[in-house]
Amino acid sequence: MISAEPRLKxxxxxxxxxxxxxxxxxxxxxxxxxxxxxxxxxxFVRLVRGMFPPNWAALPVLVDPLVQTLQIAVxxxxxxxxxxxxxxxxxxxxxxxxxxxxxxxxxxxNLLRTIPELLYAAILVAVVGIGPFAGxxxxxxxxxxxIGKLTSESLxxxxxxxxxxxxxxxxxxxxxxxxxxxPQILPxxxxxxxxxxxxxxxxxxxxxxxxxxxxxxxxxxxxxxxxYQSALVIILVTLxxxxxIDAVSVRVRQVLV
Amino acid sequence: MHxxxxxxxxxxxxxxxxxxxxxxxxxxxxxxxxxxxLLRTINRLVEPTAGTVWFEGEDLTRASADRxxxxxxxxxxxxxxxxxxxxxxxLRNVLAGRVGRLSTWRALLGWFPRDDLLIACEALxxxxxxxxxxxxxxxxxxxxxxxVGIARALAQQPKVMLADEPVASLDPPTSHVVMRDLRRINxxxxxxxxxxxxxxxxxxxxxxxxxxxGGEVVYDGPARDVDDAMFEQIYGRALKADDFRGAEAEx
Numbered sequence: 001m002i003s004a005e006p007r008l009k010x011x012x013x014x015x016x017x018x019x020x021x022x023x024x025x026x027x028x029x030x031x032x033x034x035x036x037x038x039x040x041x042x043x044f045v046r047l048v049r050g051m052f053p054p055n056w057a058a059l060p061v062l063v064d065p066l067v068q069t070l071q072i073a074v075x076x077x078x079x080x081x082x083x084x085x086x087x088x089x090x091x092x093x094x095x096x097x098x099x100x101x102x103x104x105x106x107x108x109x110n111l112l113r114t115i116p117e118l119l120y121a122a123i124l125v126a127v128v129g130i131g132p133f134a135g136x137x138x139x140x141x142x143x144x145x146x147i148g149k150l151t152s153e154s155l156x157x158x159x160x161x162x163x164x165x166x167x168x169x170x171x172x173x174x175x176x177x178x179x180x181x182x183p184q185i186l187p188x189x190x191x192x193x194x195x196x197x198x199x200x201x202x203x204x205x206x207x208x209x210x211x212x213x214x215x216x217x218x219x220x221x222x223x224x225x226x227x228y229q230s231a232l233v234i235i236l237v238t239l240x241x242x243x244x245i246d247a248v249s250v251r252v253r254q255v256l257v
Numbered sequence: 258m259h260x261x262x263x264x265x266x267x268x269x270x271x272x273x274x275x276x277x278x279x280x281x282x283x284x285x286x287x288x289x290x291x292x293x294x295l296l297r298t299i300n301r302l303v304e305p306t307a308g309t310v311w312f313e314g315e316d317l318t319r320a321s322a323d324r325x326x327x328x329x330x331x332x333x334x335x336x337x338x339x340x341x342x343x344x345x346x347x348l349r350n351v352l353a354g355r356v357g358r359l360s361t362w363r364a365l366l367g368w369f370p371r372d373d374l375l376i377a378c379e380a381l382x383x384x385x386x387x388x389x390x391x392x393x394x395x396x397x398x399x400x401x402x403x404x405v406g407i408a409r410a411l412a413q414q415p416k417v418m419l420a421d422e423p424v425a426s427l428d429p430p431t432s433h434v435v436m437r438d439l440r441r442i443n444x445x446x447x448x449x450x451x452x453x454x455x456x457x458x459x460x461x462x463x464x465x466x467x468x469x470x471g472g473e474v475v476y477d478g479p480a481r482d483v484d485d486a487m488f489e490q491i492y493g494r495a496l497k498a499d500d501f502r503g504a505e506a507e508x
Contacts (some may be wrong), residue, residue, distance in 0.1 A: 096402030162338030165406075168300055169413055170357030175364045179353045183345045215364075 055229035069214035080143020112145035132213030283463035343395035344397030354412030398433035
């Protein structure tokens, strides 16, 4: 241990130097010097000034897009949760004993997870056209990946005792899953589903930026047309909705665990 | 009967054991002697690599997977760590003993026939914990949890009860309560095969003792004939204090 310490220190220094070099190289390439930010302050101030007073008259128009945004999140999350169920069981070593199925299910979950949700949305807009349908599909796939990965990992950590007891009592595979696995994993599954719902609400607000439906599309239009007063109202409504949904979801998850 | 595990470890060697209906047999031996393996080859939770398991004239090693599920339904099993679903209610845990006989779709939907509920309640009543039916399993004491485990096995209405170190995680008084429960089950005509480490419990409750050492049967005879010297031979060492559970009054 004593001899290992100086080596560890050397590695840390080396790592910090590498990070600094990477940072400098990247900022130089992008041209993101502190000076640029400084120069940008006046136009930022102008933008913020232009937002006041907020255009509350835009509020009634926002109701339908806001509801649609939340509907995209709800439908995407529920579809994703349902579709993740078979993958959760297949990607858990203690439930799926056939090695190749287990590895295939895990690989699929990992693959789905590598693609960011907005990229899914952009691709799906190209496939199914502009609108909320693309957003729903994107959130569905994303939800499957996250809920599937997290829940299958929790599943692998459950107490194996009840499974042995059910098997010994003559229960077949499905019955064993229903009576020994489901009751143990259900709270985690619901908790992860709500967690993903919280993420999906956030994502659904920006889905509009790639044309996948929701209130984000309005924000983009408002900014492009320099209607900053309306943009501020959209931002405030988004903020309020996210805060309320998070608060409720966190409460429910506390009850579950 | 032989059981060899992958990697060449031989858990059981030439075990030849015949248990008659209604017997109360204690299998004693050190941990690692093959007691758990022996019990699990009977309901084929462990597959024997050679030899046969006879159950009511049927060679279970040649039974189909479906037939094996039926047979397991007739063999109750209880465990050292109780193996309950801790977050589920006591009644739900006991009903799990009925799902073997239920059709798969009814089991998945949780539609238990009225009779199953009555059987489960009767099992709880027999063990004196019917008032705990709707309590979460993890809210019970160790002894009560083991009785839930026994009730679950009883709900199967089994012909044989396999008990794998059922009192190893319990204190002495509770151990005796559970052993008496098993004796009563035996009195009702159910064959009991129990793995025990504690020689005083084996002598007090079992009718017959089977000594296992290194996967081989080194003793098989009436419980009353086994003295300390015989136990030392089974264990291959001098007896120690923790080979005895102790009387009820202690602890």
